Amino acid sequence: MRRLLLAIAIALPGLLVVPLAASAASTPARIVDCAGTPPWCFSPNPIQITVGSTVTWTNATGPTHTATSDTGAWTTGSIAPGTTSAAVTFPTAGTFPYHCAIHPSMTGTVIVSAAAAPSSPPVRELASGGGGPQLPIGAALLLLGVGLLAARGVRRNRPHGAGEGIDKLPHQ
Numbered sequence: 001m002r003r004l005l006l007a008i009a010i011a012l013p014g015l016l017v018v019p020l021a022a023s024a025a026s027t028p029a030r031i032v033d034c035a036g037t038p039p040w041c042f043s044p045n046p047i048q049i050t051v052g053s054t055v056t057w058t059n060a061t062g063p064t065h066t067a068t069s070d071t072g073a074w075t076t077g078s079i080a081p082g083t084t085s086a087a088v089t090f091p092t093a094g095t096f097p098y099h100c101a102i103h104p105s106m107t108g109t110v111i112v113s114a115a116a117a118p119s120s121p122p123v124r125e126l127a128s129g130g131g132g133p134q135l136p137i138g139a140a141l142l143l144l145g146v147g148l149l150a151a152r153g154v155r156r157n158r159p160h161g162a163g164e165g166i167d168k169l170p171h172q
């Protein structure tokens, strides 16, 4: 019984985190060989994300590249062949052109839209689904409460029972 409660307690944070983490997405982009000049392209182009999301670039070509904001606001630094850049966060909505600092004619765009529009389908799901993620969180908290009460009960009963047993022994 205690092991089950422990398992629930361990699993609960995971259940709580998953729905929350889904809102701030990380979008993988790639640098690929293509029929262009130079023969490397950012893909997809444009990259479409929502406010607060991050983008990583994986270099699937031979030479090293960067993804660098045209305004200089951000850069991945050098992305060696076969590696993935650190995540770049886009906290504001807008259209952000970028390029490769090593091959300046390699260009791309990140389009960041306000969180409200893309998140409206999940909101609709919440309404029709009767609570969506809120229900699992509520149920999880309820389970946690029951689990804690049960664990407390087990703890309280054990010493009590043992004490009674000892008390009764001398009488017999």
Ligand SMILES: [Cu+2]
Residues within 6 Å of the ligand: 040, 064, 065, 066, 100, 101, 102, 103, 106
């Ligand atoms: Cu490049």
